[in-house]
Each structure stands twice: as C-alpha cells, then as structure tokens.
Amino acid sequence: MNRQQIIEQIFSKKTFLCVGLDTDLRKIPQFLLKEEDPAFEFNKQIIDATAPYCMAYKPNLAFYESMGLKGIATFEKTINYLKENYPNHFIIADAKRGDIGNTSNMYAKSFFEDFGVHSLTIAPYMGEDSVKPFLAYQGKWVILLALTSNAGSADFQLTEDAHGERLFEKVLRKSTEWGDKNNMMYVVGATQGKMFEDIRKIVPDHFLLVPGVGAQGGSLQEVCKYGMTKECGLIVNSSRGIIYASQGEDFAQAAAEKAKALQQEMAIELEKI
Numbered sequence: 001m002n003r004q005q006i007i008e009q010i011f012s013k014k015t016f017l018c019v020g021l022d023t024d025l026r027k028i029p030q031f032l033l034k035e036e037d038p039a040f041e042f043n044k045q046i047i048d049a050t051a052p053y054c055m056a057y058k059p060n061l062a063f064y065e066s067m068g069l070k071g072i073a074t075f076e077k078t079i080n081y082l083k084e085n086y087p088n089h090f091i092i093a094d095a096k097r098g099d100i101g102n103t104s105n106m107y108a109k110s111f112f113e114d115f116g117v118h119s120l121t122i123a124p125y126m127g128e129d130s131v132k133p134f135l136a137y138q139g140k141w142v143i144l145l146a147l148t149s150n151a152g153s154a155d156f157q158l159t160e161d162a163h164g165e166r167l168f169e170k171v172l173r174k175s176t177e178w179g180d181k182n183n184m185m186y187v188v189g190a191t192q193g194k195m196f197e198d199i200r201k202i203v204p205d206h207f208l209l210v211p212g213v214g215a216q217g218g219s220l221q222e223v224c225k226y227g228m229t230k231e232c233g234l235i236v237n238s239s240r241g242i243i244y245a246s247q248g249e250d251f252a253q254a255a256a257e258k259a260k261a262l263q264q265e266m267a268i269e270l271e272k273i
C-alpha cells in the first residue's frame with residue numbers, strides 16, 4: 001500500500017484511526033472461550049464492527065506469541081482475514097524487530113513475504129544495517145520507534161548529547177538518510193504531545209504512528225495541533241480503549257461505538273486542514 005493510497009483512505013473515510021488488536025484471552029468475553037480459536041473469533045468480530053471507522057489495524061505480536069504456536073496461527077488467520085475482506089485497510093505488525101543485517105533479513109522475509117503485512121515496527125538501536133533489510137522491500141513500510149509513549153522514554157530517548165541534541169532527534173535525523181516519506185514512518189507516543197512541534201521540524205512530511213490515546217491518556221487534539229500535516233501525516237492507534245469497551249455479548253458493538261467516537265473527533269481535526 002503506497003502513501004497516496006493511505007492518504008486516500010484517510011480523506012475518503014475521514015479517519016486516521018488504527019485499531020490495535022492486543023488480544024488477550026483473559027480479557028475477551030469469556031463466552032468466546034468455547035470457540036475453537038477464541039482469539040480469532042474475537043478479532044473477526046472486532047474487525048467487522050470497527051472497519052467503517054478506521055483505516056488501519058495493528059496486531060501486537062506479543063499477544064499472539066504469548067499463546068504459542070496457536071497464537072501465531074491466530075495472527076496469520078487475522079492477517080489473511082483482513083487482506084481478503086478489508087483490502088484497503090493498512091496492516092501494521094507491531095513486533096519491534098531489528099537485529100544484525102543477516103537476522104533482520106529473516107524478520108523482513110517472515111513479515112513481508114510470509115505473513116504479507118504492509119508494515120512492521122522496528123527498533124532503531126542497532127543502526128543502519130539492522131534497518132536496511134526491511135527497506136529493501138518495495139511497497140512495504142518500516143515504522144521506526146522514535147519517541148515512545150512510556151515513562152521509560154526518558155531513560156534514553158529524551159537524553160541530550162553535548163550539543164543539546166536528544167537521542168530521539170538523532171534517530172529521526174540519521175534515519176532520513178536510509179529511507180524517505182514513502183517507505184518510512186515513525187512511532188511517536190501521544191503522551192509526548194508537546195514534542196510533536198519539534199518532531200515536525202525534523203520530519204515535516206513523514207507519517208507518524210501515534211499510540212497512547214485512550215488507556216495511556218494521550219490527547220488526540222494536542223497530537224493533531226502540532227503533528228498534523230496537509231496530508232494528515234498521522235495514524236493514531238487505540239487498542240484497549242476500543243477492543244475491551246465491553247466484556248459482554250455486546251463487545252463488538254461497544255468497540256464500534258468507541259471507534260466511531262474517535263472517528264468523529266478525527267473528522268473534525270481533518271476539517272481544519
């Protein structure tokens with residue numbers, strides 16, 4: 001899926017919402033546990049209910065890997081279900097991979113060729129040769145962790161060097177030598193609202209994947225104020241706040257209502273461009 005197709009989805013549906021599929025068997029409605037693959041049944045119903053209000057889905061691999069081989073199968077079935085039924089939705093595998101080049105090649109093959117996702121989150125810590133193998137795939141996206149939403153982002157990412165440059169700024173500047181706005185995005189937490197202005201000075205046009213609204217308390221309006229570009233430039237994720245809106249029989253409908261509420265706020269923000 002290319003940049004223009006992503007932008008078209010955002011403006012035609014008036015949404016830049018990504019629904020996070022952080023599927024946890026302890027949190028899904030317990031009546032689903034009688035199904036052969038409860039996690040897939042949950043995902044399927046959440047996807048069918050929320051698809052009109054979002055333009056992307058982000059399954060987080062930790063939740064699937066924690067269920068062993070069965071979980072990997074659920075992840076694969078979920079990707080295939082999305083590709084077959086919702087081909088215009090952007091699929092982000094949130095796996096935070098990255099290793100020596102030889103190993104990154106294998107991660108890239110696994111996610112881009114075998115699972116066939118559109119994009120993958122990558123940790124930049126090991127540098128250029130750990131990221132380049134992912135960028136070798138035409139039509140796929142690398143989403144580099146820049147400034148994460150958690151408190152621990154202060155430990156390294158927000159620290160300054162002798163010239164006053166913060167580590168996340170170095171990541172942004174350096175990585176623009178490896179890829180461009182057509183194959184690279186950045187993760188920036190919604191909890192880092194005040195940093196979006198500085199981030200846009202370094203990467204004015206790149207898409208930012210923004211987790212941290214909802215359960216983590218980030219503000220959509222603050223993110224949009226400084227982070228939004230003429231082409232939107234934002235994909236905002238919410239996981240728990242949507243998918244666990246209810247644990248009753250109405251769980252999919254409740255998720256749809258949460259997604260719709262966010263979509264309506266996003267439509268207002270898009271009107272301001």
Ligand SMILES: O=c1ccn([C@@H]2O[C@H](COP(=O)(O)O)[C@@H](O)[C@H]2O)c(=O)[nH]1
Pocket residue numbers: 020022060094147148149150187188189211212213214215216237238239240241
């Ligand atoms: O900085 C980051 C990077 C990734 N995440 C992931 O996004 C979702 C957020 O879930 P919520 O339930 O909406 O809080 C989750 O998969 C995280 O692992 C992040 O939160 N922050």
